[in-house]
Amino acid sequence: MSADAVILMLVAMAILWGGLVLAIVRLNRHDLPPIDELHRDL
Amino acid sequence: MTEGARFARPAGSEHDIGMTTVDEVQRRGAFSSRKVFILAAIGSAVGLGNIWRFPYVAYENGGGAFLIPYLVALLTAGIPFLLMDYAIGHKHRGSAPLSFARLRRGTEFLGWWQVGICFLIAVYYAAVIAWALRYTVFSVDEAWGDDPEGFLFGEFLQAGDPGISSDVVAGVLLPLALVWLAVLVVMALGVEKGIGRLSLFFIPVLVVAFGALVVRAVTLDGAVVGLDAFFSPSWDALTEPGVWAAAFGQIFFSLSIGFGIMITYASYVDRRSDMPGAGLVVGFANSGFELLAGIGVFAALGFMAQAQGVAVDQVATEGLGLAFVVFPALISEAPAGALIGVLFFGSLVIAGLTSLISVIEVVISAVRDKFEMSRIAASMAVGVPATVISLALFSTTSGVYVLDIVDHFINRYGILLVAVVSMLVVAWVLRELPGLAAHLNRTGSLPLGRIWFALIAVVAPVALAYVLIDELFTDIEEPYGGYPDWMLGVLGWGSTAVVLLFGVLATLVRWRSETPLVEPYDVIEEEVR
Numbered sequence: 409m410s411a412d413a414v415i416l417m418l419v420a421m422a423i424l425w426g427g428l429v430l431a432i433v434r435l436n437r438h439d440l441p442p443i444d445e446l447h448r449d450l
Numbered sequence: 451m452t453e454g455a456r457f458a459r460p461a462g463s464e465h466d467i468g469m470t471t472v473d474e475v476q477r478r479g480a481f482s483s484r485k486v487f488i489l490a491a492i493g494s495a496v497g498l499g500n501i502w503r504f505p506y507v508a509y510e511n512g513g514g515a516f517l518i519p520y521l522v523a524l525l526t527a528g529i530p531f532l533l534m535d536y537a538i539g540h541k542h543r544g545s546a547p548l549s550f551a552r553l554r555r556g557t558e559f560l561g562w563w564q565v566g567i568c569f570l571i572a573v574y575y576a577a578v579i580a581w582a583l584r585y586t587v588f589s590v591d592e593a594w595g596d597d598p599e600g601f602l603f604g605e606f607l608q609a610g611d612p613g614i615s616s617d618v619v620a621g622v623l624l625p626l627a628l629v630w631l632a633v634l635v636v637m638a639l640g641v642e643k644g645i646g647r648l649s650l651f652f653i654p655v656l657v658v659a660f661g662a663l664v665v666r667a668v669t670l671d672g673a674v675v676g677l678d679a680f681f682s683p684s685w686d687a688l689t690e691p692g693v694w695a696a697a698f699g700q701i702f703f704s705l706s707i708g709f710g711i712m713i714t715y716a717s718y719v720d721r722r723s724d725m726p727g728a729g730l731v732v733g734f735a736n737s738g739f740e741l742l743a744g745i746g747v748f749a750a751l752g753f754m755a756q757a758q759g760v761a762v763d764q765v766a767t768e769g770l771g772l773a774f775v776v777f778p779a780l781i782s783e784a785p786a787g788a789l790i791g792v793l794f795f796g797s798l799v800i801a802g803l804t805s806l807i808s809v810i811e812v813v814i815s816a817v818r819d820k821f822e823m824s825r826i827a828a829s830m831a832v833g834v835p836a837t838v839i840s841l842a843l844f845s846t847t848s849g850v851y852v853l854d855i856v857d858h859f860i861n862r863y864g865i866l867l868v869a870v871v872s873m874l875v876v877a878w879v880l881r882e883l884p885g886l887a888a889h890l891n892r893t894g895s896l897p898l899g900r901i902w903f904a905l906i907a908v909v910a911p912v913a914l915a916y917v918l919i920d921e922l923f924t925d926i927e928e929p930y931g932g933y934p935d936w937m938l939g940v941l942g943w944g945s946t947a948v949v950l951l952f953g954v955l956a957t958l959v960r961w962r963s964e965t966p967l968v969e970p971y972d973v974i975e976e977e978v979r
Contacts, residue, residue: 409674409677409678409681410678410682412514412681412682412683413513413514413677413678413680413681413682413683414681416513416514416515416517416681416682416683417514417677417681417745419517420514420517420681420741421741423517423521424734424737424738424740424741425738425741427730427734427737427738428731428734428735428738431727431730431731431733431734432731434727434730434895435484435724435727435728435730435731435895438724438727438895
């Protein structure tokens with residue numbers, strides 16, 4: 409494989425698969441809003 | 451406590467505020483947890499197009515350089531539009547027609563237009579899954595011999611000249627009936643026991659099976675040649691508008707957005723769920739799987755090109771040709787080819803099935819909401835006619851031609867058109883984006899504001915309208931596929947007109963008195979007020 413191809417393969421993996429991992433971590437860390445806040449919004 | 455256990459609480463307790471209510475779960479069904487919803491949404495998004503369309507589109511439009519427009523399209527149109535669908539369904543707690551009716555009565559036709567499109571897609575999509583099911587078995591003894599193309603159109607599909615035929619092909623009829631039987635059972639079981647459990651089981655199986663296929667493909671001789679062809683960048687391509695249009699088109703068709711699926715699924719999600727966060731996971735999971743498919747497919751094509759002593763572009767193709775002609779030839783040549791065949795076609799069956807149930811759920815959910823029918827009654831009312839039409843049209847010797855034409859036209863002048871219209875209506879006519887953003891921001895981890903408004907109101911519709919107009923000019927200049935005009939007129943333009951007409955006519959049927967069209971949609975919100 410050419411150097412360009414290798415670099416782009418690694419970049420694509422890092423962005424798409426890394427992005428997926430970050431999105432999952434971010435979702436799991438997000439706390440649910442307090443009940444009071446939902447009361448006010450409703 | 452698990453999220454699913456929350457549903458067991460009696461309605462009216464303080465802790466139910468903002469959650470899906472017991473009444474709502476019993477009446478419409480619901481996903482038992484955020485995880486189930488995300489897997490179901492991924493199952494819907496990851497379909498046949500991820501495996502047989504993305505790799506070739508990327509290869510033909512700049513190779514590694516395609517990553518740039520692809521990412522831009524994902525972040526500026528795909529995920530923002532996905533979040534708009536989520537917001538509409540999650541806020542208004544209904545199928546596509548009910549959610550649009552609750553958004554503004556006059557926009558209900560958009561939901562029914564999407565329902566008509568989904569019904570039409572379901573009847574032909576099942577046929578492709580049936581073919582893949584048959585080819586999973588064919589792979590074991592390489593039934594296509596040394597002429598996969600002749601086998602596909604001759605012995606298997608028995609396709610004659612383009613036209614309409616009533617000659618039934620038993621080899622397609624039986625697997626197609628089996629696919630519909632499976633779909634009817636899943637749909638009758640309901641949102642959680644049917645769609646939810648199917649997704650919980652099949653999505654991990656799909657990842658493992660396709661992962662195993664990729665591992666086998668990249669260890670074949672010549673795999674590096676294929677990967678080099680796939681990832682080598684052609685930077686000049688970035689100056690071509692067609693490449694950017696291809697990226698937006700790929701993202702749009704791949705994410706299952708704009709035709710009611712995500713509105714319907716989002717309406718089954720707990721009211722407190724972080725929908726923008728879930729959208730990011732679904733968007734990146736879908737694109738991550740496409741990258742995996744690109745690696746697997748082009749590694750395999752590299753092996754085949756080397757084995758035949760030709761360049762990769764001589765064997766690279768997409769769609770039915772890739773799956774049912776190129777891959778069978780590759781399976782015949784590769785060591786442990788039967789294993790590759792079972793993994794490849796098995797993955798197509800799973801990816802297709804989880805997408806098909808999401809498409810047919812749009813129709814069933816709409817029928818349930820409109821007529822307040824039970825789950826089983828609605829599943830039969832939709833599933834039986836769909837099965838009959840599907841068997842009548844696609845188990846005959848002309849099935850492949852009908853499928854090709856309907857698929858081409860409904861994707862462009864059905865899905866793409868309704869998506870552009872709905873975005874423009876929501877953003878510019880109703881001016882509802884601030885309300886939808888406020889709803890998602892209530893529990894979301896990704897604040898939506900002016901940038902999201904600009905993407906939905908300007909960037910995404912302009913990009914998709916460009917794709918649509920470009921496709922329209924191409925179809926006008928050169929009739930699609932060289933088919934006779936009457937076939938393109940009746941099956942192509944005719945089918946797209948029929949689903950639009952259906953959308954308008956279906957709004958004439960009144961909603962039942964027990965279906966509230968204005969908030970509050972259930973007892974919990976009423977008590978809080």
